[in-house]
Amino acid sequence: MSKSARVLYWFRTDLRLHDSPALQAALDLKPAALFPVWCWDPNYVYKHRVGINRFRFLLESMNALSKNITSTQSNSQLLVVRGEPTELLPELWKRWNITHLVIEKDPSAYGRRRDKLIREAAKKSKVEVVAVQGHHLYDPEEVTKRNKGKPTMSMSTLQKIVSDMGDVPKPIDAPKDLPLPTLKDSKSKSLKDTLSELARSLEGLPHYTGKGREGPESVDLNSTELGGQRDKKVTCYDTVNGEPSELFSVPTLASIGxxxxKVKDTIKGGEPVALEKLANICKDAEYVATFAKPKTSPGQSAEDPSTTLLSPYLKFGCLSVRKLWWDAEEAKKKYKGGSKTGPPENLNGQLLFRDMYACAEHAIGDAFQRVKGNEVCRYMDWYLPTHYDKNGEVVLPRPPGDAVSEARLSAYKLGQTGFPWIDALMRQLRLEGWMHHLGRHSVAAFLTRGQCWISWERGAEIFDEYLIDWDPCSNPGNWMWLSCSAFFTQYFRLYGLATFPAKYDKTGALVRKYCPELAKFPDKYIYEPFNAPKDVQQKAGCIIGKDYPFPMLDEKATKGENMERMKICYQANLHGTSKEVLEGKADDMLKKQHGFKDPPKEFDWNNRPGSKIPDWAKAPKGEEHTTKGAPGGGNGAPVKHEDDGHDSDDAVYEQEDEQKEERGSKKRKPAVKQEEGKSKKKK
DNA sequence: GAGATGTTGTGAAA
DNA sequence: TTTCACAACATCTC
Known part of the structure; x- marks a missing residue:
């Protein structure tokens, strides 16, 4: 049987040749032919929020993989076909006489939904499917089974389960040879011949014209209308297998519009880069052996990170998680110094967290990315929640929420909140597609339970669009953690917008880098330039309220209100699957029972022009500071943005004077007036 | 049922 | 530099 096996190896979450248990399983079939395929899925292009940086990283990684395949087998390469996998793959099986489809298990909810359809199609086509776990340390399916179908909600739970599952498997080497991707009666002598033959075999296939099978057909989540980064036409689906001059080639960024x-390619994609980075990290045995995540500084940039910055490579499978695990173990052994760190704070512990989120997501499914229907997610009456239609489908674009929250979300996304620490982090994210884990903590807590009281779903969407390493399990998992919706409950622990970064870097290097308009402020005011006396601001060449925005809210006041509000929500003890939540009555109930306030109503944008904000940090032309195009849509609230910052000088000085007066009493002037009357709990 | 624990808070006091 | 109160959560162990 195995002699005549003809394998289609479908790459998805595993853009590598080293330590790929699935690829090994394919080779174990001793196939007569092996087709290394990437199906350029329109659902990823249109129906997932993916920004330029993640696409760039993915395309680089695909090109690197293709090169690697060719250097292993000169007459092979990554065969990129463009179309809906459920339609296209069955055609390939038929035309290439495929007997086996081999895949690395994609444990995400979307992956499982897609693969279920593929399995059904394969059954009809009498193609055998071989699916092998390889993306995590342990198989989320197996862990969930051992946890009786329940989500793994703590590190100790996960550790307990996996302690019975044996060691993490040792990594295996990359194959030294690969079978050829040739047709049964092939006469090809070269890669070029092979590609031409394969292209001829696909003649007559219609090219894909839709926007993916998922969700409403017309929706393109990456279009600029919906706040995305696609401003040109998508041309990558004009052919099934690329242009005749570059058959089965990797698409270009331009071809996905x-x-x-518009981006800074600080973080290069690809397996070789990943392996080189890992080797360099493991050379420093002390770093690996004493690594403690909470102690690494969020104030360092991607060029000189305090962490490994390997997450993007794990996300796309350019790096095997098992290789990282065992190389770190080996490095640790070499360290003869004092005390070594252990899980959860060490490197291996970080990988265990990744598994924990994957296993939790596996048990919950699609709802893991949302509040509603998510049994582990505590319900808070956040502003800007996700909306659903009568059929329970997410409404896109999202109907507008209150104007102030929309405006705050827009400023947050652009890094123009008036809080340097938040703005530097958000601009770093937008420009480079990465942010230190503790920086993510800061901005996530700020948007949700800390200051803005905006749903973590909105924040997760922004991360989804900008982060290279966005992961369907870790990203929502961490947003629930930081918003105290799940995994973590100590809501009285909150990150200060100046105190927290100052713990790591009193000089504010990250702020100076990403908020250059603030670069000349003395250390004392770098995280709170709005507290600097007027002469200091003048000397720094940056007047707050004119050259850099005034803070968009009062940090301490919102902190106090929101903490009280968290307490009330915890007492109400509603979750995503509570009856009140599913019936859409939770907000009214909470409001009635606990006297919650309405959303804030005033937002004085005239005092937030920010004329010295660098061009790259500004909103795209025509979208300056409008909530139109906020993630998931917006209401286009009347938020004004003055590019030159001179139109509103009177207002600026008025505010500055008030600020000066209040400085004596160490109280900051909030940009948003406080609501009349405090919320009162009834107990 | 009590007490300890939980990767990653803050600010004052010792 | 370390320790503890803050006002207080869920979960795990005993």
């Missing part, structure tokens, strides 16, 4: 000049 995105402009590469």
């Amino acid at each position: 995105m402009d590469a000049s």
Whole structure:
């Protein structure tokens, strides 16, 4: 049987050749032919929020993989076909006489939904499917089974389960040879011949014209209308297998309608880069052996990170998680110094957290990315929640929420909140597609339970769009953690917008880098330039309220109100699957029972022009500071943005004077007036 | 049922 | 630099 096996190896979550148990399983079939395929899925192009940086990283990784395949087998390469996998793959099986489809298990909810359809199609086509776990340390399916179908909600739970599952498997080497991707009666002598033959075999296939099978057909989540980064036409689906001059080639950024000049490619994709980075990290045995995540500084940039910055490579499978695990173990052994760190704070512990979120997501499914229907997610009456239609489908674009929250979300996304620490982090994210884990803590807590009281779903969407390493399990998992919706409950622990970064870097290097308009402020005021006396601001060449925005809210006041509000929500003890939540009555109930306040109503944008904000940090032309195009849509609230910052000088000085007066009493002037009357709990 | 524990808070006091 | 109160959560162990 195995002699005549003809394998289609479908790459998805595993853009590598080293330590790929699935690829090994394919080779174990001793196939007569092996087709290394990437199906350029329109659902990923249109129906997932993916920004330029993640697409760039993915395309680089695909190109690197293709090169790697060719250097292993000169007459092979990554065969990129463009179309809906459920339609296209069955055609390939038929035309290439495929007997086996081999895949690395994709444990995400979307992956499982897609693969279920593929399995059904394969059954009809009499193609055998071989699916092998390889993306995590342990198989989320197996862990969930051992946890009786329940989500793994704590590190100790996960550790207890996996302690019975044996060691993490040792990594295996990359194959030294690969079978050829040739047709049964092939006469090809070269890669070029092979590609031509394969292209001829696909003649007559219609090219894909839709926007993916998932969700409403017309919706393109990455279009600029919906706040995305696609401003040009998608052309990658004009052919099934690429242009005749570059058959089965990796698409370009331009062909997915995105402009590469808009991002900074600090983090390069690909398996070779990943392996080199890992080797360099493991050379420093002390670093690996004493690594303690909470002690690493969020104030360092991607060029000189305090962490490994390997997450993007794990996300796309450019790096095997088992290789990282065992190389770290080996490095640790070499360290003869004092005390070594252990899980959960060490490197291996970080990988265990990744598994914990994957296993939790596996048990919950699609709802893991949302509040509603998510049994582990505590319900809070956040502003800007996700809306659903009568059929329970998410409404896109999202109907507008209150104007102030929309405006705050927009400023947050652009890094123009008036809080340097938040703005530097958000601009770093937008520009480079990465942010230190503790920086993510800061901005996530700020948006949700800390200051803005905006749903973590909105924050997760922004991360979804900008982060290279976005992961369907870790990202929502961490947003629930930081918003105290799940996994973590100590809501009285909150990150200060100046105190927390100052713990790591009193000089504010990250702020100076990403908020250059603030670069000349003395250390004392770098995280709170709005507290600097007027002469200091003048000397720094940056007047707050004119060259850099005034803070968009009062940090301490919102902190106090929101903490009280968290307490009330915890007492109400509603979750995503509570009856009141599913029936849409939770907000009214909470409001009635606990006297919650309405959303804030005033937002004085005239005092937030920010004329010295660098061009790259500004909103795209025509979308300056409008909530139109906020993630998931918006109401286009009347938020004004003055590019030159001179139109509203009177208002600026008025505010500055008030600020000066209040400085004596160490109280900051909030940009948003406080609501009349405090919320009162009834107990 | 009590007490300890939980990767990653803050600010004052010792 | 370390320790503890803050006002207080859920979960795990005994």
